[in-house]
Amino acid sequence: MDPGRKAVTRADVARLAGVSPAVVSYVLTGSERPVSAAARARVLAAVDQLGYRPNAAARALSRGRSSLIGLIVPDQRNPFFAGMASLLDHAARAQQLTVLILSAHERRSGVEEIEGLTAQPLEGIISADALTPQELRVTERGRTPLVFVNQFRAQPGHPTLSTDYVAGARLAVEHLITLGHRRIAFIGSASQLDPREAGWRQALVDAGLPGGPVLHSEWSVEDGYRAGQQLAERREEVTAVFAASDQIATGALAGLHSRGVDIPGDISVVGFDGTPDAAYTWPALTSVSQPVEEMTRDAVALLATGDLTPMFRDYPATLLVRDSTAPPR
Amino acid sequence: MDPGRKAVTRADVARLAGVSPAVVSYVLTGSERPVSAAARARVLAAVDQLGYRPNAAARALSRGRSSLIGLIVPDQRNPFFAGMASLLDHAARAQQLTVLILSAHERRSGVEEIEGLTAQPLEGIISADALTPQELRVTERGRTPLVFVNQFRAQPGHPTLSTDYVAGARLAVEHLITLGHRRIAFIGSASQLDPREAGWRQALVDAGLPGGPVLHSEWSVEDGYRAGQQLAERREEVTAVFAASDQIATGALAGLHSRGVDIPGDISVVGFDGTPDAAYTWPALTSVSQPVEEMTRDAVALLATGDLTPMFRDYPATLLVRDSTAPPR
């Protein structure tokens, strides 16, 4: 790397093209400004020849906004959120936007981190995680556009795009009921708020079935494993289980296996999320797929158009039937 | 969001603290500049009261470098690289750095994307993926510091930190040999360059064993699944397999299961990477763990100190013995 060489600037391009620096900007920003075809061609040729790329910091400073959008997720290592980040990258790219991931797993004191995040003059933030009041205050102070995705409820003051969790959970449980299951357990977060638990319960009530056991678990595979082992103790009582995430379900599969439970022979298992890897568990996991692609696409569009009218929009989930569910024997 | 309110700037802080804007910078940048205790206290109080955070774009512009580092990975959805990103986040945070992920999966034409990446005046790039000559040229043109991690060989002109793949592969194969296996297959990339294949072969030769079958596969779980099915055809001939990644191994597990192969009874399986989820496959996967934490920590340190002397450093891998390996029967 030649430390003597300076980066190419707009002025270099202007000089080579024989125009003023302003004209270079006019051409490159695609502004309304009329530019003669000849000048445009010379600018483009000079850009190409010099390998010029506008300095993002300078552009951000003068525009008051960068081309960066922040994605806040509970844990970027979770395949569901890693997939969301990848899809968001894709959607953002189409709008010339770059995605910065902030994983809550790394958020020490949430506030501090959001501050770090918004010190970049972000074009906007898409949050798949709940924000604390302090965090919300920070985004407001920075007047950073904020869109929520994957939320259990509408977030006051902000557009909120979410999977229809209740209907998705019902899809899972109705599938099990149709197969003939009568005692269906639920594994999920201890939070009373989870609409997946509500959907599970509704489906049972509607079918006139008794509420099965509820096993509380955190979101990790480890916790799913423990829940699976606990569920194995009740194998006489239960023939199926609906887990609130594919991570939990994957762990539960391992926990059940470790206790000698046959799946789906003894117990059928359904997950939630529709992550790709769940197709390669053993047996392949039946799961409710979240419409992440549509949500991320729409979230980016809201940020791009600047339409931040508070609203709540539901996206339907779909059932992916694989090999972890079968009629009870 | 109150569109009438402007972001707090350094000038606001200076005004409230009764000092010049320069003094605010002196205090906040922690520069050598001496500042009286009284002035410092007033500045800090004003910062706190106003909730001031320096504008990152302005700072990047005047310093010529942002506090952003880029991480280039083949696919951010792969748990191994998602984990690396998370660890890097952690290491970077300690140096006040923010990580921008560029997933090759999203790189349309590599060049174009790297250009987009370095248009941000990055503090540096850490690449866990090979770069094309064009891409290298772009980083050089931008004089962006570049450190490679997870490479098969030294990258000329840049520091390269890598797992000792050969020794890691030997660890896996020697474990199988010690268990009593004599016919050990390899599943991995068709690339002749993979040192894991070399390590596998060396271990067999050293033990006086014949080279087992080699099944070529891409890096996805899907491909591992197909390889597992192919391997099932040769179950009479082979009693163990070493896969070049946990993703491949996880797929292979499913592919073997789908053909009725018992693991580890019929065939023992070892993976490579040491990703957390591999502890919850069925059976739990024995794997060679890469020292990602050390590598990312050191890579960030190189970027932070600016020491980019070309060099190659090997990090030892470790074996995690779980339940997918057992003596042949």
Place this chain on the structure above:
DNA sequence: CTGAAAGCGCTTACAG
């Protein structure tokens, strides 16, 4: 259709 100039919010020699 084009250009000179102000301004974005910082950092950092330089002069007190």
Place this chain on the structure above:
DNA sequence: CTGAAAGCGCTTACAG
């Protein structure tokens, strides 16, 4: 110990 000022590389009214 402190401040006025130049400069980082852009965007974008404003005036031709």
